[in-house]
Amino acid sequence: MPGNKGRTGFLAVFAREISRIRQHARYPLAIFVFPLLSFLLIWGLFSRQYPHELPVAVVDLDHSKLSRSLIRAADASPVIRVAFQVADPVEAKNLMLAGAIYAWLHIPKDLEKDILEGKGGEVTNFTNTQMLLPGSIVSNSLQAVVSTISVGLNIRSRMQSGTMQEKAMGLLEPVGIDRHVLFNPQLNYMYFLSAALCPAFLQIFVLMVTVMALGSEFKNRTTEEWLKTAGGSVWWAITGKLAVYFLCFSMVGLVMLAIMFPGFGVPLRGSGASLMAGTLFLILAYMAYALILVFVFPSLRMALSASSFLSGTAFAFVGITFPLAGMPALGKAWSSLLPLTHYLHLFQEQTLRQAPVSVSVPDLLIMLGFIGAGFCLIPLFKHHMIDRRYWGKT
Amino acid sequence: MIRHLFYNIFTELNAIFRDPGVLIVMVGAVVFYSFIYPLPYSREVLKQVPLTIVDHDNSPLSRQLARMTDASELIRVVSREPDMEQARRKIESRKSSGILVIPDGFEKEVLQGRKTHVSAYVDATYFLVYRQAMTGIVMTARTLSAGIEVSRFKARGWSHEKAMIDRSPLNLESRSLFNPYMGYATYIVPAVMLLLLQQTMLIGIGMVSGTRREQLQEKKAVILLQGGPLVRILGQTIACMALYLIHIYFFYAVVYQIWDFPLRVRVLDMFVFLIPFLLSVVLMGQFLATFFKTRESAIIMIVWSSMVAVLISGFSWPVEAMPHWIRAISMLLPSTWGISGGLRMAQMGASFEHVMDEWLCMWGLGFFYLFLAWICIRFMAKVPEKKLQSSRDDTITGY
Numbered sequence: 001m002p003g004n005k006g007r008t009g010f011l012a013v014f015a016r017e018i019s020r021i022r023q024h025a026r027y028p029l030a031i032f033v034f035p036l037l038s039f040l041l042i043w044g045l046f047s048r049q050y051p052h053e054l055p056v057a058v059v060d061l062d063h064s065k066l067s068r069s070l071i072r073a074a075d076a077s078p079v080i081r082v083a084f085q086v087a088d089p090v091e092a093k094n095l096m097l098a099g100a101i102y103a104w105l106h107i108p109k110d111l112e113k114d115i116l117e118g119k120g121g122e123v124t125n126f127t128n129t130q131m132l133l134p135g136s137i138v139s140n141s142l143q144a145v146v147s148t149i150s151v152g153l154n155i156r157s158r159m160q161s162g163t164m165q166e167k168a169m170g171l172l173e174p175v176g177i178d179r180h181v182l183f184n185p186q187l188n189y190m191y192f193l194s195a196a197l198c199p200a201f202l203q204i205f206v207l208m209v210t211v212m213a214l215g216s217e218f219k220n221r222t223t224e225e226w227l228k229t230a231g232g233s234v235w236w237a238i239t240g241k242l243a244v245y246f247l248c249f250s251m252v253g254l255v256m257l258a259i260m261f262p263g264f265g266v267p268l269r270g271s272g273a274s275l276m277a278g279t280l281f282l283i284l285a286y287m288a289y290a291l292i293l294v295f296v297f298p299s300l301r302m303a304l305s306a307s308s309f310l311s312g313t314a315f316a317f318v319g320i321t322f323p324l325a326g327m328p329a330l331g332k333a334w335s336s337l338l339p340l341t342h343y344l345h346l347f348q349e350q351t352l353r354q355a356p357v358s359v360s361v362p363d364l365l366i367m368l369g370f371i372g373a374g375f376c377l378i379p380l381f382k383h384h385m386i387d388r389r390y391w392g393k394t
Numbered sequence: 395m396i397r398h399l400f401y402n403i404f405t406e407l408n409a410i411f412r413d414p415g416v417l418i419v420m421v422g423a424v425v426f427y428s429f430i431y432p433l434p435y436s437r438e439v440l441k442q443v444p445l446t447i448v449d450h451d452n453s454p455l456s457r458q459l460a461r462m463t464d465a466s467e468l469i470r471v472v473s474r475e476p477d478m479e480q481a482r483r484k485i486e487s488r489k490s491s492g493i494l495v496i497p498d499g500f501e502k503e504v505l506q507g508r509k510t511h512v513s514a515y516v517d518a519t520y521f522l523v524y525r526q527a528m529t530g531i532v533m534t535a536r537t538l539s540a541g542i543e544v545s546r547f548k549a550r551g552w553s554h555e556k557a558m559i560d561r562s563p564l565n566l567e568s569r570s571l572f573n574p575y576m577g578y579a580t581y582i583v584p585a586v587m588l589l590l591l592q593q594t595m596l597i598g599i600g601m602v603s604g605t606r607r608e609q610l611q612e613k614k615a616v617i618l619l620q621g622g623p624l625v626r627i628l629g630q631t632i633a634c635m636a637l638y639l640i641h642i643y644f645f646y647a648v649v650y651q652i653w654d655f656p657l658r659v660r661v662l663d664m665f666v667f668l669i670p671f672l673l674s675v676v677l678m679g680q681f682l683a684t685f686f687k688t689r690e691s692a693i694i695m696i697v698w699s700s701m702v703a704v705l706i707s708g709f710s711w712p713v714e715a716m717p718h719w720i721r722a723i724s725m726l727l728p729s730t731w732g733i734s735g736g737l738r739m740a741q742m743g744a745s746f747e748h749v750m751d752e753w754l755c756m757w758g759l760g761f762f763y764l765f766l767a768w769i770c771i772r773f774m775a776k777v778p779e780k781k782l783q784s785s786r787d788d789t790i791t792g793y
Contacts, residue, residue, distance in 0.1 A: 051715035120559035184518035301415035
């Protein structure tokens with residue numbers, strides 16, 4: 001290394017690593033550019049917070065004042081747009097199969113007449129639940145629209161009829177429910193989902209870049225030189241190298257926290273310090289996993305395949321999209337091995353759930369355990385570094 | 395020309411099957427992920443959400459409500475606590491996801507013909523947990539209410555039905571189409587499997603090309619493709635498509651059966667629909683591969699882009715809610731069209747005319763990436779190969 005000849009130890013390895021990073025465009029890309037692009041993408045994707053104007057169709061067989069006011073009310077709802085009015089259900093189904101609508105509202109013949117005669121009426125909403133998320137959003141707002149109309153009809157009919165009906169109403173619904181929503185009173189999942197995606201992206205890069213940085217030394221047969229730069233100490237060799245990535249990713253991690261709270265509107269109700277500590281632990285824990293993977297799989301491609309499995313599927317297993325409680329035992333077990341699960345647990349406690357820091361201590365300790373397990377392997381790497389059999393494996 | 399083509403197809407298949415690293419991605423990962431990815435969602439719906447009951451009334455009716463709540467398949471009563479304080483602690487330690495509080499005098503109020511209220515406190519940290527627990531409580535309370543209502547009306551000789559209509563003259567009946575139980579695996583996995591095809595193909599092609607480039611750089615013996623850019627592209631395309639057509643059969647005939655996903659069209663129709671999908675993916679892969687210098691370079695970028703592609707393909711977040719610049723990016727990915735049309739065919743039974751737009755878009759993308767790949771291979775990749783012309787000739791004759 002120019003200008004650094006003869007110097008060995010932690011700093012020499014550190015300097016060597018920086019010059020390695022500068023030689024390959026893929027490192028700065030994967031450390032800074034891609035993660036920041038990911039945050040930008042998430043912000044862009046969820047910046048509107050809630051879907052608007054989702055297209056639905058209406059099959060109106062009644063053509064009455066009531067049916068027209070129902071259609072107007074549906075269209076007025078911010079979530080829905082009545083994009084099509086069709087003559088029969090077959091046409092509506094075709095629209096759904098063509099992907100043009102998420103649901104259609106079927107208004108039967110004689111609806112208004114039946115209601116005026118006091119027989120009551122029913123409209124039907126056919127939702128495409130293969131598109132689960134937009135489908136349920138549309139379905140919920142159609143429900144709200146119909147309920148509002150129904151209440152209006154009810155008031156009108158009560159004004160027309162007598163007191164016996166009043167009394168009868170009083171007998172209905174003897175057991176009501178007071179709903180209390182804990183921790184997330186607005187029932188807003190968008191900001192939380194979007195916030196959780198940021199660390200999910202971050203862990204991909206931490207794990208893969210670290211595996212690449214360690215594994216490529218073995219692949220390119222440069223481990224002896226690396227060890228020599230460290231003055232023969234495997235500790236300096238590995239910690240000096242990882243320190244560079246830890247510093248870089250810590251910066252990215254702190255930028256992530258800095259944009260998450262104002263950018264996505266996540267409430268920071270707990271301790272910001274514990275979140276910061278958690279973020280640093282998350283980074284170190286994935287570095288520890290990188291050490292384990294490179295140790296177990298001497299060939300770079302196997303280590304990378306394993307890390308892409310570990311980090312690429314992590315979001316499915318952490319319990320954000322589908323809760324842990326609903327997973328089979330094997331899924332739960334795998335989930336508990338992912339540092340991201342524990343980080344997001346801490347994240348929830350310190351944001352939505354406003355928990356005391358003590359609640360998050362176990363999560364930090366578990367991540368510390370992963371870190372310890374990985375860094376314990378460091379002395380064993382020396383053997384790999386000087387044994388030619390571990391070199392050059394692609 | 396034809397000789398070169400066959401040679402290239404054979405060489406490419408050879409490169410895939412002789413390289414354990416590529417094989418693990420293009421065959422191993424496809425099989426492995428088909429069984430692992432659905433795992434967290436395999437129960438499809440969340441049931442038996444843990445609930446705590448605080449019964450201040452302790453009457454036959456309150457106990458009946460508690461029993462009925464426990465009997466709901468959405469809820470499991472895990473504990474009974476004497477007061478709110480202790481029940482809240484259960485929530486904070488995540489041992490329970492909700493509290494049902496039955497007030498003192500509950501039964502008395504009901505027997506006197508008055509309205510009474512129970513309180514439901516539900517943890518809304520997770521959407522599904524909240525929805526299932528709240529639905530379970532509401533449904534139970536309604537069932538109990540209905541029973542009491544009927545007996546009250548009967549006692550007075552009034553019509554219960556009439557009163558129900560008077561209360562709510564217009565009702566909405568909701569029908570779920572295509573995924574009637576709102577299963578989560580059915581929602582997510584079929585889309586992710588198509589994405590899996592795309593991403594493993596991109597990594598695989600990136601690795602094969604990266605390996606060739608590394609070997610050229612190190613002046614090692616390397617088996618190169620022959621002929622002009624088009625013949626080389628075509629050879630690689632046919633080889634990869636042949637392999638991935640088997641995967642498609644595996645998905646629809648085996649994986650769908652095992653995980654019990656609805657398949658509403660013939661597998662043959664899926665082949666026809668997905669041929670331009672595979673084609674555009676292979677060609678996109680060959681275009682991207684010209685940028686990867688080593689065999690590993692592809693992996694990071696493509697693992698990253700898998701998550702991006704899931705987010706922007708339109709099944710997890712509706713396209714109507716996407717900003718235009720993101721929608722524009724998503725239109726360049728074959729997975730966007732493959733998932734959109736493929737789900738509608740396989741899961742919903744759409745016929746070809748319903749997915750014609752997607753089908754044509756994928757053909758369009760195929761030609762787009764063919765053009766880009768041709769330009770890159772013709773003009774960019776040529777330089778290092780000329781320099782190593784001699785070693786290349788050696789290996790070809792040596793092979």
